[in-house]
Amino acid sequence: MGLEAKNLSFRYSKKQPWILKDCNVTVERGQRLAIFAPSGYGKTTLSMLLAGYLEPVEGQVLLDGKPLPGKGICPVQMILQHPERAVNPRWRLRRVLEESGTLKEEMLRDFGIERAWLDRFPRELSGGELQRFCVARALMSGGEYLICDEISTMLDVITQAQIWQVVLDEAKKRNMGLIAVTHNYYLAERIATGILDLTAENVD
Amino acid sequence: MEQKKETLLEIHDLSISFRMYHQGLEQKELQVISDLYLTIYPGEIVAVAGSSGSGKSLLASAILGLLPGNATVHGHLHYQGQELTPERQRRLRGREIALVPQSVAYLDPLMKIGPQTDGHEKSRSPERRRQLFARFGLPEETEGLYPFQLSGGMARRVLVSTALLTDARLVIADEPTPGMSLDQALEALGMFREMADEGRAVILITHDIDLAFEFADRVAVFYGGTTVETAPASDFKKGPEALRHPYSKALWSALPQNGFHPIPGFQPYPGDLPEGCLFAPRCPLKTAECTAAVPPVQEIRGGEVRCYHGT
Amino acid sequence: MRLGNRRKKLILLTVVMALIFIAIYAFGILIPEEEIAGSFLEARRPPSPSHPFGTDALGRDLLLRTFKGLSVSLTVGFAASAVSAVIAILVGIGAAAGARWVDGVMNWVIDLVMGVPHTILIILISFSAGRGLKGLLIGIAATHWCSLARLIRGEVLQLQSQPYIAVSRKLGKSSGWILVHHLLPHLLPQFFVGLILMLPHAILHEASISFLGFGLPPEQPAIGIILSESMGYLSAGLWWPALLPGLTLVLLVLLVDNLGEQLQKLLDPSSAQE
Numbered sequence: 001m002g003l004e005a006k007n008l009s010f011r012y013s014k015k016q017p018w019i020l021k022d023c024n025v026t027v028e029r030g031q032r033l034a035i036f037a038p039s040g041y042g043k044t045t046l047s048m049l050l051a052g053y054l055e056p057v058e059g060q061v062l063l064d065g066k067p068l069p070g071k072g073i074c075p076v077q078m079i080l081q082h083p084e085r086a087v088n089p090r091w092r093l094r095r096v097l098e099e100s101g102t103l104k105e106e107m108l109r110d111f112g113i114e115r116a117w118l119d120r121f122p123r124e125l126s127g128g129e130l131q132r133f134c135v136a137r138a139l140m141s142g143g144e145y146l147i148c149d150e151i152s153t154m155l156d157v158i159t160q161a162q163i164w165q166v167v168l169d170e171a172k173k174r175n176m177g178l179i180a181v182t183h184n185y186y187l188a189e190r191i192a193t194g195i196l197d198l199t200a201e202n203v204d
Numbered sequence: 205m206e207q208k209k210e211t212l213l214e215i216h217d218l219s220i221s222f223r224m225y226h227q228g229l230e231q232k233e234l235q236v237i238s239d240l241y242l243t244i245y246p247g248e249i250v251a252v253a254g255s256s257g258s259g260k261s262l263l264a265s266a267i268l269g270l271l272p273g274n275a276t277v278h279g280h281l282h283y284q285g286q287e288l289t290p291e292r293q294r295r296l297r298g299r300e301i302a303l304v305p306q307s308v309a310y311l312d313p314l315m316k317i318g319p320q321t322d323g324h325e326k327s328r329s330p331e332r333r334r335q336l337f338a339r340f341g342l343p344e345e346t347e348g349l350y351p352f353q354l355s356g357g358m359a360r361r362v363l364v365s366t367a368l369l370t371d372a373r374l375v376i377a378d379e380p381t382p383g384m385s386l387d388q389a390l391e392a393l394g395m396f397r398e399m400a401d402e403g404r405a406v407i408l409i410t411h412d413i414d415l416a417f418e419f420a421d422r423v424a425v426f427y428g429g430t431t432v433e434t435a436p437a438s439d440f441k442k443g444p445e446a447l448r449h450p451y452s453k454a455l456w457s458a459l460p461q462n463g464f465h466p467i468p469g470f471q472p473y474p475g476d477l478p479e480g481c482l483f484a485p486r487c488p489l490k491t492a493e494c495t496a497a498v499p500p501v502q503e504i505r506g507g508e509v510r511c512y513h514g515t
Numbered sequence: 516m517r518l519g520n521r522r523k524k525l526i527l528l529t530v531v532m533a534l535i536f537i538a539i540y541a542f543g544i545l546i547p548e549e550e551i552a553g554s555f556l557e558a559r560r561p562p563s564p565s566h567p568f569g570t571d572a573l574g575r576d577l578l579l580r581t582f583k584g585l586s587v588s589l590t591v592g593f594a595a596s597a598v599s600a601v602i603a604i605l606v607g608i609g610a611a612a613g614a615r616w617v618d619g620v621m622n623w624v625i626d627l628v629m630g631v632p633h634t635i636l637i638i639l640i641s642f643s644a645g646r647g648l649k650g651l652l653i654g655i656a657a658t659h660w661c662s663l664a665r666l667i668r669g670e671v672l673q674l675q676s677q678p679y680i681a682v683s684r685k686l687g688k689s690s691g692w693i694l695v696h697h698l699l700p701h702l703l704p705q706f707f708v709g710l711i712l713m714l715p716h717a718i719l720h721e722a723s724i725s726f727l728g729f730g731l732p733p734e735q736p737a738i739g740i741i742l743s744e745s746m747g748y749l750s751a752g753l754w755w756p757a758l759l760p761g762l763t764l765v766l767l768v769l770l771v772d773n774l775g776e777q778l779q780k781l782l783d784p785s786s787a788q789e
Binding site (some may be wrong): 051052053071072073074076077081082085086087088090099100137141 | 564600677678679681683685686687688697700
């Protein structure tokens with residue numbers, strides 16, 4: 001049970017090589033799994049498959065034994081590597097948050113969001129500050145699982161530590177299942193209860 | 205330090221501001237870099253660390269003369285002892301000073317990788333390029349591909365190769381390693397090291413500071429658009445006691461391998477900078493003088509620090 | 516404060532444009548036909564203080580006729596551009612968001628319309644639509660939407676690949692919701708710039724078709740008709756009926772075109788702050 005990926009394979013068309021082949025991942029609620037993989041492995045593709053952003057060509061992603069729902073709020077939410085691309089540049093950040101539900105004031109403090117930021121546009125905030133909004137938006141939707149695709153790679157180390165503190169606190173509080181894809185081994189050790197090293201498995 | 209030799213690049217009191225629309229019709233000057241200093245000697249790698257928005261990438265653009273039209277630059281930029289004028293920047297960039305750009309979007313989408321890395325100058329023999337590609341683990345077919353056919357990590361390696369193939373005396377690498385595996389990142393940084401050992405110099409702008417410490421000679425820490433500390437890279441390996449500025453210490457302690465402890469607060473915004481020391485609002489050592497005036501640069505134990513309480 | 520930054524220039528230009536438009540319309544509506552009727556005693560007068568643009572062969576004041584004509588041209592141009600821009604946004608969104616074959620058909624139609632010279636196409640369409648004002652309107656509206664439609668199609672395709680659209684879908688938002696809240700606000704500026712840049716084309720096409728005799732009937736005081744008439748008098752040494760109304764038309768078109776370009780630069784992020 002939990003979130004299960006079975007023999008996932010993906011390629012964009014039949015003419016192109018496999019980006020991902022026979023990949024298996026399982027995580028349950030309350031677990032935090034760090035996926036450590038080399039460049040070119042298809043980490044982002046794997047994250048997108050797990051969160052339902054892409055459909056696998058072979059294999060399937062199961063949530064408690066059933067496929068991910070196609071409509072409605074997805075219980076598996078994903079946080080992307082580049083927060084500036086994950087928010088509509090023409091929206092004020094209050095609206096960005098409200099896309100995922102009603103804004104509760106006490107939540108802002110938990111996510112380290114200053115109230116003044118709500119009335120700004122995305123380009124007026126730094127990457128680290130925007131990433132807090134993306135974290136908040138994903139968690140406000142009431143998701144049960146969170147996929148983090150290199151969410152702190154573009155951030156400085158202080159902001160990285162700040163963001164992860166928020167994510168880990170919330171994940172523990174809500175007993176969420178978490179998958180963190182990263183290239184940083186020290187980070188993987190810090191945040192996860194288990195590490196899946198895909199370097200060991202062979203592609204092709 | 206024994207570095208009494210000639211500097212390759214000298215920057216001091218550099219400020220950059222942008223003219224932006226503020227509200228409706230009013231345009232206002234937005235100061236993004238203030239009193240920045242940085243000195244590069246031949247034969248060294250200087251890592252530039254700091255959060256995004258601290259002015260790292262802007263520095264690269266300022267050195268190369270690639271700032272947009274609404275930017276104003278004040279201060280001193282000297283290359284090999286002579287002032288770096290816009291005409292000189294045009295002459296030097298791509299030849300004497302090379303850039304490894306941050307974004308893959310800098311590759312010409314309509315040009316195959318091979319000819320693109322060889323450059324538009326007199327055609328170089330592809331031999332060195334092929335060797336370099338092999339060292340980076342780029343398959344031989346890569347030279348016949350177009351940029352859109354590359355993965356992010358491959359494109360990043362191509363960008364680094366492009367700069368390594370020039371005879372530039374100064375390479376500015378803006379975040380060259382994200383998207384590379386550890387091995388590839390080590391390979392790339394190792395090649396920068398070789399370049400430096402040949403007497404050339406590298407400015408390494410990076411978030412992966414733990415890697416940078418291993419390869420760099422000195423580290424410059426930027427915060428809010430100014431230099432807060434420059435120190436020998438070895439000090440960063442020793443730990444916070446060897447560092448001088450409280451922000452550098454905070455950076456060290458926030459690394460996942462060193463405690464993962466974040467300090468609270470945020471970097472100030474251009475246009476909303478605090479009086480005096482830019483780090484004061486988040487600083488554990490803050491006193492009245494910190495908020496009164498910008499601290500001067502002082503030399504402490506072979507490094508420079510902009511702090512009243514530097515140790 | 517530096518005077519005359521781009522935003523200020525734009526506002527000034529917009530105000531000037533608006534005043535000119537209102538003036539032209541007011542002229543067109545308020546000036547009674549009798550004023551223009553003129554008399555043979557005054558025929559063929561070169562420009563003078565009482566007739567700044569001179570008079571034509573029938574003794575009509577050319578300044579009044581020019582403005583009357585421009586008001587018709589502007590009405591035709593504006594109505595046709597508006598219809599054309601709406602077609603463009605519908606086709607653009609349809610092509611980008613619809614099935615693959617819809618995209619194929621739309622692109623084929625765009626290529627077809629763009630492949631035939633506009634002047635000929637407008638003449639053909641306005642003929643088959645019953646000539647006169649209605650035919651001309653339909654002809655111009657049916658031919659000017661192509662490049663804007665293509666632009667909007669590209670924009671929608673690019674927007675749809677944005678991660679925030681995918682995030683929105685995973686937050687449970689429907690395609691319709693995404694179209695209204697994410698896509699359309701992005702497209703509106705493109706729409707307005709496209710509309711304004713289309714306007715001078717439409718006006719010039721209206722004038723040239725009327726000039727060629729395929730557009731508005733000779734009794735309409737359209738600018739194309741004035742220019743067409745004046746050609747006959749050029750050889751007789753009457754230079755003003757051709758030059759002055761023609762110059763006014765060119766100035767008006769340049770002004771509208773400049774307004775569109777200023778707007779475009781302001782909306783383009785790479786030049787917005789200059």
